[in-house]
Amino acid sequence: xxxxxxxxxxxxxxxxxxxxxxxxxxxxxxxxxxxxxxxxxxxxxxxxxxxxxxxxxxxxxxxxxxxxxxxxxxxxxxxxxxxxxxxxxxxxxxxxxxxxxxxxxxxxxxxxxxxxxxxxxxxxxxxxxxxxxxxxxxxxxxxxxxxxxxxxxxxxxxxxxxxxxxxxxxxxxx
Amino acid sequence: xxxxxxxxxxxxxxxxxxxxxxxxxxxxxxxxxxxxxxxxxxxxxxxxxxxxxxxxxxxxxxxxxxxxxxxxxxxxxx
Numbered sequence: 001x002x003x004x005x006x007x008x009x010x011x012x013x014x015x016x017x018x019x020x021x022x023x024x025x026x027x028x029x030x031x032x033x034x035x036x037x038x039x040x041x042x043x044x045x046x047x048x049x050x051x052x053x054x055x056x057x058x059x060x061x062x063x064x065x066x067x068x069x070x071x072x073x074x075x076x077x078x079x080x081x082x083x084x085x086x087x088x089x090x091x092x093x094x095x096x097x098x099x100x101x102x103x104x105x106x107x108x109x110x111x112x113x114x115x116x117x118x119x120x121x122x123x124x125x126x127x128x129x130x131x132x133x134x135x136x137x138x139x140x141x142x143x144x145x146x147x148x149x150x151x152x153x154x155x156x157x158x159x160x161x162x163x164x165x166x167x168x169x170x171x172x173x174x
Numbered sequence: 175x176x177x178x179x180x181x182x183x184x185x186x187x188x189x190x191x192x193x194x195x196x197x198x199x200x201x202x203x204x205x206x207x208x209x210x211x212x213x214x215x216x217x218x219x220x221x222x223x224x225x226x227x228x229x230x231x232x233x234x235x236x237x238x239x240x241x242x243x244x245x246x247x248x249x250x251x252x
Binding site: 056057060102106109110113114117118121141145146148149150151152153155 | 191192196199206207209210211213214
């Protein structure tokens with residue numbers, strides 16, 4: 001019978017109503033959350049961007065307030081797009097959420113790549129030892145590029161039958 | 175050989191390396207975007223595996239709804 005196969009065991013994550021669109025986007029959720037939290041920590045006073053290796057980046061214009069602004073804006077846009085993309089999915093509203101996700105992933109990829117480059121340069125010139133954060137940022141940059149691909153691939157206006165019927169009804173009704 | 179040392183000094187600055195890696199990143203992103211657009215237009219859509227393509231533990235709650243939708247789908251297929 002349909003209802004009797006469960007038992008007391010519950011899944012770890014309760015499925016949100018945006019769930020079918022979000023379960024396979026866990027990396028993008030992770031990056032969006034990370035961006036928002038990074039924005040909060042960078043906005044706190046003090047030397048929050050640990051500046052030994054990233055000081056040249058800060059001198060090039062990406063200081064802590066600027067980084068906090070960029071990360072906050074992009075991260076909140078990504079969270080909004082990831083949350084709303086499961087809902088807005090009809091004929092009238094196009095795949096703007098997927099394009100917002102792709103743009104946010106592109107920004108994240110660029111920034112993580114810049115950080116990794118700065119750390120590599122620091123490892124070769126100043127510290128004479130590689131930092132363990134280099135693979136962290138490098139891997140984040142690579143997988144952000146892959147999520148750009150996935151987001152653009154998701155950017156199809158999926159016209160469901162109900163959406164098509166609603167649009168046709170509105171056209172008939174005028 | 176003077177221009178070679180000049181070139182080495184230019185390339186070895188951090189600004190140049192940052193901009194170079196940024197350009198490579200942008201090219202990677204552009205390749206990903208164009209590749210995804212081409213795949214989206216030319217590759218077939220993924221096969222419809224089920225009602226919702228979620229792993230089975232997530233389907234424990236709305237089991238009745240899923241079975242109802244499966245029956246409706248089978249009815250509509252006939």
